[in-house]
Amino acid sequence: MTAEINPAQIIDGKAFSAKLVERVAEASASLEAKTGVKPGLAVVIVGEDPASQLYVRNKGETTQKAGMRSDTHRLPDTTTQNELLALIAQLNADTGIHGILVQLPLPAHIDANAVLDAISPDKDVDGFHVVNAGRLAVGQDGLVPCTPLGCLMLLKDQLGDLSGLNAVIVGRSNIVGKPMAQLLLGESCTVTVAHSRTKDLPGLCRTADILVAAVGRPEMIKGDWIKDGATVIDVGINRVPSKDPVKAAEGKTRVVGDVAFEEASKVAGRITPVPGGVGPMTIACLLVNTYTAACRTAGVQPDDLLAR
Secondary structure, rough: OOOOOOOOOEOOHHHHHHHHHHHHHHHHHHHHHHHHEEEEEEEEEEEHHHHHHHHHHHHHHHHHOOOEEEEEEEEEEOOOHHHHHHHHHHHHOOOOOOEEOOOOOOOOOOOHHHHHHOHHHEEEOOOOOOHHHHHHHHHHOOOOHHHHHHHHHHHHHHHHHOOOOOEEEEEOOOHHEEEEEEEHHHOOOEEEEEEOOOOOOHHOOOOOOEEEOOOOOOOOOOHHOOOOOOHHHHOOOOOOOOOHHHHHHHHOEEEEEEEHHHOOOOOOOOEEEOOOHHHHHHHHHHHHHHHHHHHHOOOOOOOHHOOO
16 A cells, blocks of 8 residues: 655745735835825836846736836837936935836846946845845845745745744855845744755755755756655746647747656645746735835834735
8 A cells, every 4th residue: 555645735926925915005005194105116127128028017017006106117228338327326316216126137238237236225126236135144124135035925924933944945146045045044944055066965955844946947856855844945937848749849838947846746745836936926025125115215114014
């Protein structure tokens, strides 16, 4: 007789993010009613990259849905770096704008680091500025990168108190891996950051109560890498050929994560799907950061959006 396999509980990031946007909308309306400050987000896109255009449109629609001011600045790919920096300076000075996001990638002739560094840290809702990275590292209030923030919200919603849990993060990027480690340290987890030079990566992953995959390699993390009952957060978004040979020959693709979902879901206790897991949380947390920045401008304490 074979043992019964209990499939993992699916962490529905799409449903969670929809409720989070509703809570942001309520909190923003309350802030405006009490202080007259309406949270405002400015998104800047340079060029005509189709994926970026779609993403920016989704951001604008979600921002408006939350009752916030939404400004989108669409610039041609001939825009010079100095012209872009001048726009950022203008947005930094605009008291009605509390969050500034420059959509990446930028054209090759523009230094992305110089542009991101030019954004006021207090309006850096992507959380990429070196000042915000430093604030996070030393435990000060700052704006946190949206994807790790969304991951943390899902974890706390599922597990409650994370104190004492072993967390392994596969990936050490400045956008996800490093800030995720800082956030989990802040929750009193025991944190290990793994990467391409890690020895016995499968063995290390098997020690994790919380496993965060953010390496950008499709289905790299296999089911037998996962500890029984672990919570798996899959940040990866990778396009691979369709399983249907005919569709694959036509160039059709499907989206998968960094975790081999079918295998992993037979071992993990909880797991995020791809799509529908971490992805929707990113835009929702962009609005959280914009609301938080507006509260700080108004001199009031932001609501605890997870407690609402």
